[in-house]
Amino acid sequence: MKEMNSTIKNNISELTKLAKKFNCFYLSGLHQGICKPFLVAGHQVGLVRPDVLKHLQRFPEVFRITGKVVELNPAFRDYQERTSKVAEVLQDLRKENEIFALKGWRDECFEVSTPFHHESLLEMDRSATCLFGIRNYGVSVNGYLYHPTKGLCIWLQQRSFTKQTWPGKWDCFVSGGLAVGFGILETCIKEVAEEASVVGELAQKLVSAGCVSFYFESERGLFPNTEYVYDLELPLDFVPKNADGEVETFELLTAEECVQRALSPQFKTTSAPVLMDFLIRKGYINPENEPNYRYIVELLHVPLQTIYNLPKSDISSNGDVQNLEC
Amino acid sequence: MKEMNSTIKNNISELTKLAKKFNCFYLSGLHQGICKPFLVAGHQVGLVRPDVLKHLQRFPEVFRITGKVVELNPAFRDYQERTSKVAEVLQDLRKENEIFALKGWRDECFEVSTPFHHESLLEMDRSATCLFGIRNYGVSVNGYLYHPTKGLCIWLQQRSFTKQTWPGKWDCFVSGGLAVGFGILETCIKEVAEEASVVGELAQKLVSAGCVSFYFESERGLFPNTEYVYDLELPLDFVPKNADGEVETFELLTAEECVQRALSPQFKTTSAPVLMDFLIRKGYINPENEPNYRYIVELLHVPLQTIYNLPKSDISSNGDVQNLEC
Structure with missing residues (x-):
């Protein structure tokens, strides 16, 4: 099987812990x-x-x-x-x-x-x-290639040390928030150009591949995040160059190295879902090597669109709530 | 963009209705x-x-x-x-x-x-x-190819008219339930051989690609289903042949024809999630052509692994329940 006989060296059950970590609020705080x-x-x-x-x-x-x-x-x-x-x-x-x-x-x-x-x-x-x-939305791009000897390889970026959030942490190839006035694909095309100098015909190869949703909490606050996911198969000789100063460096990793990087404290916790979803869709993480496979897939798509389900009828004229389950 | 400029002729918002239909129990009965x-x-x-x-x-x-x-x-x-x-x-x-x-x-x-x-x-x-x-589990295979003129095409099967469930309905390329004693990949390899005569090197090309989960209800009962999804890119000249009498016929459809087939009453409702997930992962259904994209992606992965969350501590010694939220 393509990618399916790869051995994942260790820590594969650690992926469940990671999926729980980026859903810490979904699994705990939400119900308290x-x-x-x-x-x-x-x-x-x-x-x-x-x-x-x-x-x-x-x-x-x-x-x-x-x-x-x-x-x-x-x-x-x-x-x-x-x-x-x-x-x-x-x-x-x-x-x-x-x-x-x-x-x-x-x-x-x-x-x-x-x-x-x-x-x-x-x-x-x-x-x-x-x-x-507040639910927030972004785009994330998996830049990848099939290396003739190493198999599935993925480009990751290290975030600039001057970024306001997660400075110096490892992150997906390219990502960006969906700001007011910008479309989803438009944001994706803008970000691959700014962050990695992907333009022209290469940018035309972006393929929409789903979205991930999770509910994280940190010292800063609450993060019910949905990331629209795009895949971009890159030529073997492509080397990304940053154009906006927001990236420290890029590195091409094998799938196994990616798993280890995602599990390390050097990785931006809230970008791990995009990488895990990619490795699942490409068959690298699969039901034969991950015992909690189906639980992890569900934790990559938690129901954020229906999580704030206070019906309008439950709000009385004085603004108070009749029947609340938060 | 590969597959992304395809026009979906009509009814694309009908996909939301379909996603609600195969989740009718998740969205309604569960809370009643x-x-x-x-x-x-x-x-x-x-x-x-x-x-x-x-x-x-x-x-x-x-x-x-x-x-x-x-x-x-x-x-x-x-x-x-x-x-x-x-x-x-x-x-x-x-x-x-x-x-x-x-x-x-x-x-x-x-x-x-x-x-x-x-x-x-x-x-x-x-x-x-x-x-x-009871939560139940199966495997489903998307058999597809990129046709030189028609683009993304998908093989569908029509179920035999003698099947106990959904006789004569259109269905994914291959699927099967996970019976006691059989592994997930093992079931997948067994089913592609029996249902479509996919064996040998071709079966080696199966790629695990995630799973879908949904909660359907019909006259027969309750269906909290998880399908392990596999993709199989087939040669242009491949023609599936049934070997176990469970298939009436196979047909190769374009992506657009697949959407229309899935929306028709001739399609097995509980197989639509696998097909929708495939068309989303391949970029055919995308945020630019489906307004409820992120909601649909969530409805393809509802939290079945945590839906029966009655903690053991809530069950008293007389078997009754202290604090129940069903």
């Missing part, structure tokens, strides 16, 4: 009930941790906090008003310099929208979405 | 609380519907039914005893000819096990697992 649902225009769009709540309490004109929920003031009429009112609070908090996540202010906005009809509700700086548990 | 958890040796391994419960009530020495759960008599000591006691009840019920699912008796057993440590608890005829909502 210590976070309050965050509502905008009657829709639950996130969750607020107690450490964030204590800051939001100081802005009652913007955030209405009841026993069970945090609600953006429903008097705000539209996208623009919601966006500017939230931005004012975030700028105040940022000046106080007490919230770790806001030290990584990006001047790049992510959209907050309803999951199904994709109704845009507001936008906020991407450094702040983790404070509200 | 009308089914009772089914416990074996202290582990929840399934759910029992009221229409099945009324039959089980007549066998109190085998099934202990309390207000909240159905429990296999904990006095049964081991795999063999549990298996034989359940088989006796099923044979009695089969003779009465009142349960639709048992009319399709197979004389082939599926294993009932705990999800994580894969502890084997008992086995039962595969026609009966849907009466208890």
